[in-house]
Amino acid sequence: MSDIKNALTRINYWFRKNHPAKIASLASGLSPLEIDNLFSGLSFKVSEEVREIYQWSNGYLINKCADDWIFDYMYLLSLESGVKEAQTWVEEHEEIALMYKYAGKPILPICMSDIEFLAVVATDDEQTTSPVIHISEIVEISLRYTNLTAMMLTIAESYETGGLFIGFKGYIEKDEKKYAAAYRKYNSGITNLALERFLKRFPEDSSWQTVELLHKDLYMSNSYGIEIPIISLKSKVVNTLLNLLQDEKYDSGFSVVLVLEELRAVDALIKGLQHPSKWVRSRAAFALGKIKAFEAVEFISQLLEDPDPMVQEAVKEALEMFKNQK
Known part of the structure; x- marks a missing residue:
C-alpha cells in the first residue's frame, strides 16, 4: 500500500469511528479509465498521487457539498469539478490565467472551501509528486504542503493525535502545537522546495512577484517551525537577493528584505542598512531586531542619526526589541 493510500485509509477509519456522518456522503472512487477520460480535458499533467486520491473517492460536486469538511476546513472536490475549474482558469483572460499558476505552471484544484482552494501543481512527465x-x-498563492502524500499524512496523524478534531458545533478545530508537530514530520523539505523553485524560476522572471511568492512560502514554513535549509542552497538565494538590492533599476528592495528576514540572513540584512532606499534601511533594521541578531546592534545604532525620521523610528523599535529579548 502506498503512503497516500495508507493515509487515506487512516483518515477514513478515524471518521468512521468518531464522526461517521461526516464521511458517509463522500462519493465512491473512480476507475482508472474514468480518471483517464477526465484527465483528457486537461492541457497539462498532474502527479500520480492525484490518481490515487480519486480512486479512493470522487469527493463532492462543487454545488453539492454541505459542511462535511474532512481535509482541514475544506472538502474534496470531485474530479469533474476540479477539471472544469482548472479549464476555466486556463481559458480566462491572460491576466486572470496568470493568477492561477504557481511559478509559471498551471494548477488543478483538489479541495475547496467557499472560494479558497488547495491545488496541485502541474508536473513534468517523470514526476510522481x-x-x-x-x-x-483574493488569489494569493503560497506553498502549503510538500506534496499530496505529505498533506494526507499530516491530516491523518493530526486527527489521530488531536491536532485536528471536530468541535462542539461540528466544525474542524485545530490544536496548533500538535498540528505543527505532524506538519514538520511530513513537510520538512518544504523550505528547500521553495528555494529551489525560486532559483529555477528567477532567471526567467525576476519581477517583484517572484520574490514576494518566495516570501509567502518561507513565512508559511517558518510559522510551523521548519528548519532553515542547507547552507549552500540558502547562500545561493541570499547572493541572488543581494545582487537585486544592488541593482539600481530594481525598485522592490522591501520585498527582498522580507525574504532575507525569513532566511535569518544577518550579514545580508546588515548590508541593507546602508541601502539608498529608506524603506530598505528601516525594514532591515526592524528585521535584525525581530530575529534577535545581537551582533548587528552596533550597525543598527549607527542609523540613529539617519536623515530620514522613518528610519530613525525603525531603529528605535529594533533597539527596543533587543532590550526586551535579553
Missing part, C-alpha cells in the same frame, strides 16, 4: 498550494479568496 508535486507541491500542494493554497489559493486565498
Whole structure:
C-alpha cells in the first residue's frame, strides 16, 4: 500500500469511528479509465498521487457539498469539478490565467472551501509528486504542503493525535502545537522546495512577484517551525537577493528584505542598512531586531542619526526589541 493510500485509509477509519456522518456522503472512487477520460480535458499533467486520491473517492460536486469538511476546513472536490475549474482558469483572460499558476505552471484544484482552494501543481512527465498550494479568496498563492502524500499524512496523524478534531458545533478545530508537530514530520523539505523553485524560476522572471511568492512560502514554513535549509542552497538565494538590492533599476528592495528576514540572513540584512532606499534601511533594521541578531546592534545604532525620521523610528523599535529579548 502506498503512503497516500495508507493515509487515506487512516483518515477514513478515524471518521468512521468518531464522526461517521461526516464521511458517509463522500462519493465512491473512480476507475482508472474514468480518471483517464477526465484527465483528457486537461492541457497539462498532474502527479500520480492525484490518481490515487480519486480512486479512493470522487469527493463532492462543487454545488453539492454541505459542511462535511474532512481535509482541514475544506472538502474534496470531485474530479469533474476540479477539471472544469482548472479549464476555466486556463481559458480566462491572460491576466486572470496568470493568477492561477504557481511559478509559471498551471494548477488543478483538489479541495475547496467557499472560494479558497488547495491545488496541485502541474508536473513534468517523470514526476510522481508535486507541491500542494493554497489559493486565498483574493488569489494569493503560497506553498502549503510538500506534496499530496505529505498533506494526507499530516491530516491523518493530526486527527489521530488531536491536532485536528471536530468541535462542539461540528466544525474542524485545530490544536496548533500538535498540528505543527505532524506538519514538520511530513513537510520538512518544504523550505528547500521553495528555494529551489525560486532559483529555477528567477532567471526567467525576476519581477517583484517572484520574490514576494518566495516570501509567502518561507513565512508559511517558518510559522510551523521548519528548519532553515542547507547552507549552500540558502547562500545561493541570499547572493541572488543581494545582487537585486544592488541593482539600481530594481525598485522592490522591501520585498527582498522580507525574504532575507525569513532566511535569518544577518550579514545580508546588515548590508541593507546602508541601502539608498529608506524603506530598505528601516525594514532591515526592524528585521535584525525581530530575529534577535545581537551582533548587528552596533550597525543598527549607527542609523540613529539617519536623515530620514522613518528610519530613525525603525531603529528605535529594533533597539527596543533587543532590550526586551535579553
